[in-house]
Amino acid sequence: MPRPILATISTSNMAHNLRTVQQHIAQQVGAARFERTKTFAVAKANGYGHGIEAAVQGFAAADGIAVIETEMLARLRELGWHKELVLLEGFFEKADLELLQHTRSITAIHCQEQLDELRSLPAGAALKVMLKVNTGMNRLGFRPELLSSVLTQLAQLQSQAKVSEVIMMMHFADADAFDRDSVDDAWARMQQALQQAQLRQFRIESLSVCNSAASLRYADDLLLEGYRNIIRPGLCLYGASPMGNAEHEAAIDFNLKPAMTLKAQIIAIQQVRAGETVGYGSRFTAQEPTRIAIVACGYADGYPRWADASTPVVVNGIETTLAGRVSMDMMSINLNPVPSAKLGDWVTLWGEGGPTIDRVTECARMGSYETLCHLNLRVPKEII
C-alpha cells in the first residue's frame, strides 16, 4: 500500500470554477459582449499540479486549453481534447512546427527568430498564431513601436498560406497589485499595438488580454468591443485566488472552490511535556503538556517547508496548527484542541473541509502558484 497521503482532485469543482469566472465576467460586461468572449483554460505544469487528465475533464466547457509544454499538445489530443490548443510560450525550434500542425495547435509568436522559422512551413499548412505584444513586462513579445516589420512579415506569411488568423496577445506584470497604474500603462501600450495594426490595415479579430487577476478585476475595461476576446484564466480555475488570501479578494469572495484536497494520516502520536521541543531546529516548545501528531506529509510531498506555527490544519472537523518545522516526509501538529484524534485519523492539509491553500501558503510566505505545482509524483492522486 502507498504511504497514507492522498490528493483528491475534484473535476466538478474545476468545472464550477470555470463557470463561476465566466458568470462573473458576464455580469460585468453584459450578455452581448460576453457572447463574443472565449475562454482558454491554462493547464500548463500538468494542470498546475492537478494532472492534465483532470484538466481535460474539469475544463470540458472551455473553448481551449493553453499549455507551454510541447509534449502536452499530443497528449491532450490523445485524451480526446478536440477544441483549441495553445502553446503559450510558442515553439522552441523548427522541429516543433510539424507537431503544431499535426495537433492543430495555435502557437504564440514572440520573437523574430520564430517568424523566420515560420517561413519554412510548407504552403497551405497555415498555422493560427498569437502575436505576443510586450506591453511592459519585458519578458516575451514585441514592443508596440517595433510591430511594423512584424505585421509586414505576418501579412506575407498569410498571403503564402503559412499563417492563418493572427490573434493579438499581451500579459500583465501587475494585474494582482494593489495599485492599477501598471495595468493602465500596459493597456495603453496594447492600444498602441492595435493602432499599428489598423494603420497597416492588418486584420486583428481576436484579442487575448486577461489572466486570472485581470479576468476577475478588470473585465469590463479590458474586454474590448468590436473584437472577439479570449480570456486565459489559470490559478483561479483551481480554486485559489491570484490575490492570495487578501481581504475581499480571497477565493471564497469569488465563489471559487478548491480543485485539490490534500489529506494525510496520523502515523504516530507523541505526548510531550511542557518545555520539551518538537522537530528540526527545535522550533516548537510545548507551553503545557501537549499531544503531538506526526502526519505523513512533508515538504518532499509538496507541502511548504517554511509554514510557520500559525499554519492551520483540520483534524476531525476541528482546526488546529502545525507544531514545529515541516520535515521532508512528515509534519507535526498540535492535537490539544482535538482530544478525539487518534492514530490513523486523516488530517486535511488544504482543500474541502480544511483551510484554503491560500491561507496555508500565506503562513509559509509563499504562494499557491508554486505550492500546487510542487505536488510530488509520489503523492497518490484520486480524480473525482
Add this chain to the structure above:
Amino acid sequence: MPRPILATISTSNMAHNLRTVQQHIAQQVGAARFERTKTFAVAKANGYGHGIEAAVQGFAAADGIAVIETEMLARLRELGWHKELVLLEGFFEKADLELLQHTRSITAIHCQEQLDELRSLPAGAALKVMLKVNTGMNRLGFRPELLSSVLTQLAQLQSQAKVSEVIMMMHFADADAFDRDSVDDAWARMQQALQQAQLRQFRIESLSVCNSAASLRYADDLLLEGYRNIIRPGLCLYGASPMGNAEHEAAIDFNLKPAMTLKAQIIAIQQVRAGETVGYGSRFTAQEPTRIAIVACGYADGYPRWADASTPVVVNGIETTLAGRVSMDMMSINLNPVPSAKLGDWVTLWGEGGPTIDRVTECARMGSYETLCHLNLRVPKEII
C-alpha cells in the same frame, strides 16, 4: 522536442560523494572503527529528486539504501539492488508486512501499534527491524524511559522468529545547528536507551545515529566502539551541504560534487531601457540600458520562486544574476556582463559549471533539501 531545459544527473559524482563521506569518516575515526561502519544511503523522495535509478547506480558501493515509500522497495529490487533496503518511517499498515518480507527489507519500528502488528507475522518469517528511539526530536520513536516494555515485546517476537536482528536508531533534530548542546542532550538519551537494553540483556549489535550533518561533524564521538555503526547520509550524497552555504562548511569544503546540474536555454532576449521594469511585480528596474535574457526555467520546474536579485546563474562561463521575479515557466537574467550571449545559449542554473544549489537556495531563503525534491517531472533528465 521537449522544452529546452535539462537536468543532468551525474552518478559518478554521487559515487564520489559517497566515497568522500566515507573517507572523511575513516580519517576521523581510524581504520579499525571505520571497518565496522556501514553506510545506508538515503534515497527517499525519488533519490532527493535525482531519480531512484540514478541512486542505484551512484550508490552502488553503499551497504544499503533507505527510503520511506513502500512502493520503492519493490522498485529497488526490480532495479537489481540486492543489498540492504530500509523503510525509514516503518510500515503503515499490516498489509505492508508481506511486502517487507517479499523484498527482504528492514523496517523501522517507532510505535506500539507497529509492534502489535508484527505479532501477526507467520512464524519463521523473521524481519530485521530498526528500533527508533525518540531522543528529543519528538517526532517518531519510543522515549528511552519507556523502552522496557518495548524490549520485552521484541524479545518475545525474536523467540517466535518474527523478528531477527534489532538495530537501535535515533535521529538528531539539530545536528546542523551552530550550537552542540542539543546534539549532546540527544546523545545522552541514546546512552540511556542502550543502558536499558544492557540491563535487560537485550542484544543490540548495531546502532544507526548519524545523518548527513552528524556524519560530517561528529563521527568521532558518535560512532560507538563495540558496535556496528550504520551512518545514514542523505543530502550530502547529492552534493549539497546540510549546513547550507555556511562559511567553512559549504559543499566544497567537504569536497562534495553536485549530483544535479540544471540548465535551460535562452528563448528570448529583450533590450530594456534605463528605468524600465522586468517581470511580475515589476521587481527589477534597469539602472542602465540592459539586455535581458528569458530562460526556459521557472518555479513550476522546481527553481525557487523567491530567488532574489543577487541569485547567480552562469552563461558562457560568466556569472551574472537574475533580473526580476522568477515566473512559472521562465526567468529573466541580466545579460550585460555577458555580451557574447545569444538566443539558444544554455544557462547553468546550478551544478557543474554553475553556482552551487546551496548558493541559489540561500538567495531564495530556502534550502537545497526542498529545492531538489521539487524538480518537476516535466524537466527532462539525463543520467550520466
